Amino acid sequence: MLSSPLQFRLWLVQLALLALLADAFPIWSLAIYAMLLLAKLPQLFAPHPQSLRPAWSLALSNVMAVTIVASLLLFNLSGGLLHLMIHFLLLAAILRLLAFRLNDLADFRQLNWVHYFLIACCFILNQSLVMALFIFALLLLQLSCHYLGFAAGNSKLPLKSVFKLTLLFVPLWLALFLLFPRLPPLWQLPVSQVATTGLGNELNPGSIEQLVESDELAFRVEFNDAKPQPADLYWRARIYDQFDGRSWRMSERSEPGRFEKQSLQSQIISYRLIAEPHQQRHLFSLGIPLQVPSELRVNTAGLLTTRQPLSQRSSYSLTSSLLPIPLAAELSKKPPVADASTPLQPHKISAQLAPYLALPDGNPKTRALATELAQQAGTPQELVQSISTYLQQGYRYTLTPPPLSGQQIDQFLFETQAGFCSHYASATSFLLRAAGVPSRIVGGYLGGEWRDDGRYLQVRQRDAHAWVEYLQGGQWLRFDPTLMVEPDRINSSLDQLLSAAELLRLQGSWAHRMAWSKRLLQQLEDLDYSWSRWVLGFDDDRQQDLMTVLKDWIEQLQQLDWRFWLSIVLTILTSPLLWLTFKHWQLRRRQPIPMWLQQQLLPFGSKAPQLTMQQFLQQLLTLYPAAKDAVLAVDESYQRFIFSEDTTALPLLKRQTKQLVKTLQKQTKSHVTG
Amino acid sequence: MHTEIQQVEQQLNRIILGKPQQIRLALTCLLAEGHLLLEDLPGMGKTTLAHALAESLGLSYRRVQFTSDLLPADLTGFSIFDTRSQQFSFQPGPVFSQVLLADEINRASPKTQSALLEAMEEHQVSIDGETRPLPAPFFVIATQNPLFHSGTNALPESQLDRFLLRLSLGFPDRDAELQLLQQDSSASQHTVVPALLSTEALISLQQQIPRQQISNEVLGYVLDLVGHSRKRSDMLPLSPRAAKGLVRAAKAYAFLQQRSYVTADDIQAVFVAVAEHRLQPRQQQQFAGLAQQLLLETPCLV
Numbered sequence: 001m002l003s004s005p006l007q008f009r010l011w012l013v014q015l016a017l018l019a020l021l022a023d024a025f026p027i028w029s030l031a032i033y034a035m036l037l038l039a040k041l042p043q044l045f046a047p048h049p050q051s052l053r054p055a056w057s058l059a060l061s062n063v064m065a066v067t068i069v070a071s072l073l074l075f076n077l078s079g080g081l082l083h084l085m086i087h088f089l090l091l092a093a094i095l096r097l098l099a100f101r102l103n104d105l106a107d108f109r110q111l112n113w114v115h116y117f118l119i120a121c122c123f124i125l126n127q128s129l130v131m132a133l134f135i136f137a138l139l140l141l142q143l144s145c146h147y148l149g150f151a152a153g154n155s156k157l158p159l160k161s162v163f164k165l166t167l168l169f170v171p172l173w174l175a176l177f178l179l180f181p182r183l184p185p186l187w188q189l190p191v192s193q194v195a196t197t198g199l200g201n202e203l204n205p206g207s208i209e210q211l212v213e214s215d216e217l218a219f220r221v222e223f224n225d226a227k228p229q230p231a232d233l234y235w236r237a238r239i240y241d242q243f244d245g246r247s248w249r250m251s252e253r254s255e256p257g258r259f260e261k262q263s264l265q266s267q268i269i270s271y272r273l274i275a276e277p278h279q280q281r282h283l284f285s286l287g288i289p290l291q292v293p294s295e296l297r298v299n300t301a302g303l304l305t306t307r308q309p310l311s312q313r314s315s316y317s318l319t320s321s322l323l324p325i326p327l328a329a330e331l332s333k334k335p336p337v338a339d340a341s342t343p344l345q346p347h348k349i350s351a352q353l354a355p356y357l358a359l360p361d362g363n364p365k366t367r368a369l370a371t372e373l374a375q376q377a378g379t380p381q382e383l384v385q386s387i388s389t390y391l392q393q394g395y396r397y398t399l400t401p402p403p404l405s406g407q408q409i410d411q412f413l414f415e416t417q418a419g420f421c422s423h424y425a426s427a428t429s430f431l432l433r434a435a436g437v438p439s440r441i442v443g444g445y446l447g448g449e450w451r452d453d454g455r456y457l458q459v460r461q462r463d464a465h466a467w468v469e470y471l472q473g474g475q476w477l478r479f480d481p482t483l484m485v486e487p488d489r490i491n492s493s494l495d496q497l498l499s500a501a502e503l504l505r506l507q508g509s510w511a512h513r514m515a516w517s518k519r520l521l522q523q524l525e526d527l528d529y530s531w532s533r534w535v536l537g538f539d540d541d542r543q544q545d546l547m548t549v550l551k552d553w554i555e556q557l558q559q560l561d562w563r564f565w566l567s568i569v570l571t572i573l574t575s576p577l578l579w580l581t582f583k584h585w586q587l588r589r590r591q592p593i594p595m596w597l598q599q600q601l602l603p604f605g606s607k608a609p610q611l612t613m614q615q616f617l618q619q620l621l622t623l624y625p626a627a628k629d630a631v632l633a634v635d636e637s638y639q640r641f642i643f644s645e646d647t648t649a650l651p652l653l654k655r656q657t658k659q660l661v662k663t664l665q666k667q668t669k670s671h672v673t674g
Numbered sequence: 675m676h677t678e679i680q681q682v683e684q685q686l687n688r689i690i691l692g693k694p695q696q697i698r699l700a701l702t703c704l705l706a707e708g709h710l711l712l713e714d715l716p717g718m719g720k721t722t723l724a725h726a727l728a729e730s731l732g733l734s735y736r737r738v739q740f741t742s743d744l745l746p747a748d749l750t751g752f753s754i755f756d757t758r759s760q761q762f763s764f765q766p767g768p769v770f771s772q773v774l775l776a777d778e779i780n781r782a783s784p785k786t787q788s789a790l791l792e793a794m795e796e797h798q799v800s801i802d803g804e805t806r807p808l809p810a811p812f813f814v815i816a817t818q819n820p821l822f823h824s825g826t827n828a829l830p831e832s833q834l835d836r837f838l839l840r841l842s843l844g845f846p847d848r849d850a851e852l853q854l855l856q857q858d859s860s861a862s863q864h865t866v867v868p869a870l871l872s873t874e875a876l877i878s879l880q881q882q883i884p885r886q887q888i889s890n891e892v893l894g895y896v897l898d899l900v901g902h903s904r905k906r907s908d909m910l911p912l913s914p915r916a917a918k919g920l921v922r923a924a925k926a927y928a929f930l931q932q933r934s935y936v937t938a939d940d941i942q943a944v945f946v947a948v949a950e951h952r953l954q955p956r957q958q959q960q961f962a963g964l965a966q967q968l969l970l971e972t973p974c975l976v
Contacts, residue, residue, distance in 0.1 A: 643935040
């Protein structure tokens with residue numbers, strides 16, 4: 001039996017808030033808050049209503065508050081202002097509820113507004129459609145608490161009028177959404193406590209396989225024009241160029257890239273990217289990004305980065321050229337390997353390119369193979385050709401390759417001969433470098449799933465991929481060794497290429513096994529996409545677009561021909577008629593006018609119920625003899641309007657009533673001062 | 675038109691001193707084509723008012739003093755055999771006049787009262803199987819003594835209902851009475867009252883009354899009043915006829931105020947006179963305040 005439904009609802013709100021805001025808390029404070037919430041339970045389910053007595057005394061609550069705040073300040077200062085604020089507010093709300101006295105409306109008021117604020121904070125941490133719906137439901141629950149707290153006992157929520165009011169506010173709400181200026185966020189979201197997802201700083205055999213096991217959404221793309229070819233859908237995210245014998249790392253070079261845009265004006269493609277938060281700074285792009293939003297940077301490798309780690313779902317408009325990435329501008333001035341006839345001579349290569357050739361010791365067999373292949377090939381292109389031919393012999397594409405140890409590349413190439421994309425990329429890059437061709441591994445995503453009749457492309461973590469870029473003629477050319485092993489990888493999804501056992505391992509979640517639930521999930525995802533695109537993605541640019549459209553529309557209106565103006569004129573002519581009809585209809589419903597008049601005159605005297613309005617006016621006259629003319633005027637127009645049913649007298653009546661009220665106000669004032 | 679009826683009113687006010695409201699109500703009753711019941715103690719000027727009304731309006735009138743032995747035929751008339759023409763010829767009774775002054779109506783036997791009331795309602799009488807219409811306009815101005823006086827037969831409710839208004843003149847105030855006494859000493863007892871209206875003029879005035887404007891708000895107030903009386907157990911409910919009469923009287927009253935529309939004030943002004951004798955027939959005007967109570971208890975929204 002609930003001792004107080006109101007307190008139980010408030011408690012539920014706090015529980016939901018804790019769940020929604022969990023991202024902002026370290027695990028230990030989460031535990032403390034959960035314990036505090038549990039401490040309220042015995043009172044909520046007490047057999048005898050003890051609602052008048054708070055669960056905790058105010059003093060105990062205060063002591064707890066001081067302790068927890070002190071520990072928060074000691075251990076959690078790095079959390080950032082927003083998180084600290086959320087911490088304090090939630091703590092205050094929970095403790096306030098523990099020390100809640102039912103009759104204390106001031107307490108209740110505070111609690112309400114803090115809850116509203118925390119609910120709004122949930123939107124900072126959660127952006128998906130499902131979460132938005134959940135938060136909205138939470139808001140409704142909180143509103144019902146608010147109502148319950150102030151309503152008279154046993155009163156029911158007037159659902160009908162609530163619904164009407166809500167409908168009334170929808171246009172205002174839409175207008176605010178469409179027209180309110182989009183301000184940059186006032187806070188920075190700290191990321192320290194949140195795990196990163198997606199491609200990491202390091203690529204080793206096996207890291208991509210782990211990613212592929214995740215069904216999580218990485219990003220979604222909508223193309224403005226035609227869909228690109230499947231072979232072009234190499235989403236570049238990271239460059240790995242340092243090899244230590246086991247894993248590939250990124251070098252910390254992020255000079256802003258300057259590309260000569262004139263030379264890159266072909267194969268242009270523009271698209272809109274909606275990236276899921278992954279708490280890292282890299283973004284995803286095709287080819288060379290040419291036009292990017294001002295908050296993004298492009299580095300020499302043609303990769304996009306954000307200034308802050310991506311902690312919210314964000315949307316960016318991009319334009320890329322699908323041409324190969326040229327060497328950075330400062331390097332291409334004196335092209336070191338531009339001469340295709342001497343590609344494989346390491347001593348000619350400049351210092352800037354040295355990192356792309358650096359290799360640790362070891363893997364002698366692979367080095368031997370590289371030398372052998374290099375002797376046959378004249379150019380890097382030919383070398384790549386011969387590598388692909390080599391890889392097509394007896395190599396296997398598998399998600400579960402045998403483990404490697406020691407001389408990993410040697411072991412892979414000559415013993416296990418089975419691997420995933422990272423294995424092939426790693427081996428190929430090693431071969432190229434050993435043969436004297438600068439190369440690097442690109443981490444990113446390949447392809448994606450076309451959704452909603454090809455309206456947008458959905459890229460998941462399982463589409464993660466690694467491939468190789470090698471330098472030829474001052475350009476970084478793409479080479480995907482995986483395709484040599486499994487040529488279908490580009491056209492078909494991963495699922496079709498894997499064995500049944502591997503597939504089962506991938507599709508561990510029950511939802512994937514049932515067709516109907518899969519369809520449902522897909523539809524939910526499509527909805528979520530629209531939500532991101534139209535609601536979250538409604539930024540300054542889109543607002544500007546809307547304004548432009550409106551402006552264009554108005555300009556178009558001005559260029560319309562005489563028929564349009566004729567119809568306008570007709571409308572203007574007929575509208576008074578319509579207006580009069582409306583007025584007439586309105587005036588027929590005159591019933592409230594006597595009430596209105598009484599209300600207007602209420603400050604100066606209230607009409608006894610049995611008196612007629614005229615008798616009441618006579619009374620006023622004896623009270624305020626100086627207002628005689630005004631009273632008589634109101635009396636006359638009132639008679640004309642109500643009794644003589646002369647509807648034209650209504651404006652007169654209203655005017656005269658206002659005049660009368662003014663006169664009476666003056667009189668009462670002079671009475672008071674006199 | 676208004677001026678003529680105003681002249682009538684002024685003239686009546688010169689004859690009955692200090693009772694302008696009662697005079698206006700009496701005129702209201704005639705304009706509304708209703709019959710008037712004057713109830714008061716003897717010697718209060720009931721008969722004088724009735725006379726003055728009839729004469730001022732230029733109507734032919736007959737006066738009948740009701741007694742306990744008055745027979746219906748004494749009112750309606752009878753046929754007698756004319757020996758010269760060997761035929762029955764009809765001798766019309768006092769009812770065949772435009773105004774019948776029925777003095778002390780409650781002294782007559784119920785049978786006679788009944789005959790008069792039939793004539794009032796039907797505007798015709800049936801004698802010897804022949805229906806004879808009464809002249810138009812036809813008013814009955816009845817007077818009655820208070821019921822506690824000896825030798826009275828109270829009018830039944832159904833018959834009281836036929837009277838549109840019941841008025842009581844009441845004692846004159848001191849000034850009016852002084853003037854009255856002075857007049858008595860100076861002038862002769864019966865001054866000639868000139869007729870100020872023709873019959874046709876009166877009929878055309880009466881025809882204007884139904885055309886007076888009355889808004890739904892005011893009708894709503896009427897319905898509230900009537901409805902309230904029906905919820906009370908200590909009074910008789912007001913009939914639809916009473917409501918109709920109330921509206922008609924209010925219209926006539928508004929006409930006398932020189933207005934073309936009825937206000938809520940008009941309703942209140944005529945309500946007591948219209949409703950009181952219907953609410954509690956046994957009680958006398960002076961002592962009952964049921965209609966007044968209704969007015970106080972019914973909220974007026976306009």
